[in-house]
Amino acid sequence: MTGRRAIEHALAHLLLVVVCGLTLYPVLVVLKTALSSTPALGLSGWPFPTELGFQSFVDVISTRDVQGRWLFGRQLLNSVVIAGATTVLGVAMACTAGYAFSRFRFPGRDLGMSALLVTQMFPGVVMSIPLYLLLDHLHLLNTITGLVLVYSTTSVPFCVWMLKGYFDTIPLDIEHAALVDGASRWTIFTRIVLPLARPALVVTALFSFMTAWNEFILAATFMGDDRSFTLPVVLQRYVGDFGTDWPHFAAGAVLVSIPVMALFFALQRHLVGGLTAGGVKG
């Protein structure tokens, strides 16, 4: 049987390698374009870089504003701050709500769970105008607070749903024992349950971070000037109506993707654990 096993193994590897190649192909095209100097997208089929020019990267990183201050750095900082704040707020909101849905029984519980799913169905593009008006009334336009609040509410429903599922898999005995010992609900939540739910918390944090880091339209519409823009907004400047500045766009795309990809790679083990334990119980 080992011979057959070996063939199956080899076949599996072959398939996986082919699929990996197909999967990575567009990414390689982006990399190739970022390293080239011609203004057009490398439209030929060959995916590997034909030249190694880092000028586009240099140009993108050294963008300055009118006063000569370093703009790219400022926008990078904006992205980091906004994404970070969204992550903290998103995780905080999601884990308290997820715990409530998981552990407590109260009127409106089922309605609440359904409502979470329903929020995913709202047609976001049509709601952007009422959202703009709302933020304006609250004087939150062109502020980091406003954008962070909007991003958090985008990622929270999915995170709550996922965290609830994960909390469901944590046995109740530990909590009952602690209750008997006189611990308060809050202590149980923060000292016992949260540490046990680390994989799911990691996934929640990652999702919130990604939502904020990659988002473009809302940032461009709600923020008022160069110095408050985030990185994806900057990226869009290289795309015009009549032609895209491909090398700069691709270089910017690589730069914007690196942090997220790095996080993904660092945390992927948790992804597998955190994502599905929630799913197992629905």
Place this chain on the structure above:
Amino acid sequence: MTDLQHPHPALPHGGRGAHGRRSRPYVGSGSFLSCCPFFLITLCAALPAGAEPTTITLWHAYRGGEQQAIEESIRRINGARADFQIVPVAVPNAAYASKLTSALPRGNGPDLFVFAHERIGGWAESGLLMRLETRIDEAELDRFFPETVEPLRFDGSLFGLPMSFKSDVLFYNTSLVEHPPDTTDELIEVASRLTDREAERFGLVYEVASFYHHAAWLHGFGGGVFGSDGSVDLETPENAASFAFVRDLVARYRVSPEDANGALVTEMFNAGRAAMAINGPWFLGEIGDDVPFAVAVLPVVSETGLRGRPFLTSEAVLVNAGTRHPELALEAALALTSDDSALVRALEGRQAVANRAVWSDPRLAGDPVLAVFRAQLPETVPMSNRPEMRSVWEPAQMALRRLLRGAATPEQALTSAQHHFRILTRPSPPEADPTPYWVALALLAAAGIALLWRRARASGVVHQIRGSLHAYAYLAPTALALVGLVFAPFVVATGVSLFAHRSGEWTFVGLRNFFWILSARDFGVTEPMSFYFTLGVTVVWTAVNVALHVSIGVFLAMLMRDLWAPVRGVYRVLLIIPWAVPNYITALIWRGMFHSQFGAINDLLELLGLPEVAWFSGFWTALAANICTNTWLGFPFMMVVTLGALQAIPRELEEAAAVDGAGRLARFRHVTLPLLKPALLPAVVLGSVWTFNMFNIVYLVSGGEPDGASEILISEAYRWAFTRQEQYGYASAYGVLVFISLLIYSRMVRTVTGEGKA
């Protein structure tokens, strides 16, 4: 990203320039400053201590050389002024128009902004622009070319000061073409000589499917957008003749590629594979340094003897009617359009500036390229700035594309364009009486409250609520945020769906919008762009996508599970990359790869000996391209979910089945799959919901091609809101219907897959 938020796919809005202005004869701030420093000192003394110059914000979408030029001219102006300082803000092109449209009515916009003239009509009607003719001397306008000033007038008022003008001209590679053609017959002859389709060389390369670039031929054949009575009339024999000409360029003389976009024109011209190109001044910044080129005025149409006249864009600085500093803003605008600032923009940004005097400067007079733009100016037709013009682009572009695909004759294409235009500009539904709606709402609310009260009393809910206060405390932050920022806007959007919005005016129309959508009033039920057709496409799109995501994800997970852990880790890492890269980036890349002539996919097909496919010319192929992209993006999620779920499945079960003689497939179907279901089903439901509303991919990859057939509900809703004269009411009604459709669809998915309640 092509035109994500911008309504005119063909319309170049490359950069706005800030014009400085310092005109000698003008009796204004210039003379004030130079004659009366004494007054200035007194003024400064009279101001409260620590008074700062007023900040005048200027928005623009320039990049590259034009951006540097405007920043330089602003620096000079700021250096010379103490009463105001101009602060420029560079806005990304894709978001510029919608950002302005959102910000201006709310008083959040800039004091000044640079924009092409064609939106003036709509904005002026909405009262967003300051009328200038009462505030400035008519003599001020003498320094500009009259052709650049006229397009800035609307309804008898002047709304902007011109900075530069743009139009198409003929670019040609001087190593291939010694003498530029002066008639279209010569053009075809020269182009034919230089075309070699085998080697992918073409005589004339330009965006043939763009109505903007087609304008030269449209006017050259004696046609135009507007009829003699001033209304839009596309179905004229002259227009048909121009369409026939373009079709011949592509299909009969075969000197132009069928499907060129801006990036392709640039690439081919730079590679020396395009002998001639028709493009505008923005092209100058994209031509490689090693390409020998020159420009010429567009040729005369041989059939009519009329010269080809492209559209003229007058780029101007406009003043926000809601600015808090009207006098200073106007001063700044005048400074930006002074001759001195114009010179800076002409020399550093290579703009074709609207100031006449600047052109006699020796440094400029010796520039042959700019001289051609100057020579083309009298032979241009300004785009109309009336609001209806904006609704011409979509139908006209579709007609051109249909013509070039061979799916319509010139006459048919123009007739359908006119029909399409009529639909887009149909008047709003008649105003409805809100009273019955208030009554119905009140009744519903009363009934709802009564029902809740009865249920509450019956089940002792009130007591339960009192006992669950701690639960509500945990929920409070999330609930508050969601209600305020998600539910509230949705309720508002639903309310908006009961209104119709035209040029800033809202009228209550009740359920008319819904009635119009559901009765397929504009487009036949089976025609693209009707609600039902789009609904069908959306359902197919969602079902196929999710099926592919799940099968590929599960398949890959099963392949990987038995491998050595570190190797599995490597594969896993590589295969989740599509998930990590922002999807609007990869959507654009995929769009480029599916390009019918020069895309990588067709390259590969050719290598494999298979026929090339015109991906975006046919409904099923466009849908396939979208699905391919979305599947690439979506399978990692399912793969990760499955991998996790597989970890929880005890191997003994499967081994026991194997011992009992079950084959691999049987083991999978009867042992593994049922154990995977609880994990997969929620993912399937969620994935379905996300895919149903997946706007980015459909909008960016196929853009709804062909002719709006591959649109899904959410992207149609977007177009109604942002690209068809801001019909927000109609778009909101569409959005509500999308929501209801999705509710029904997800309910069906849950029933079919047997997923239990959460």
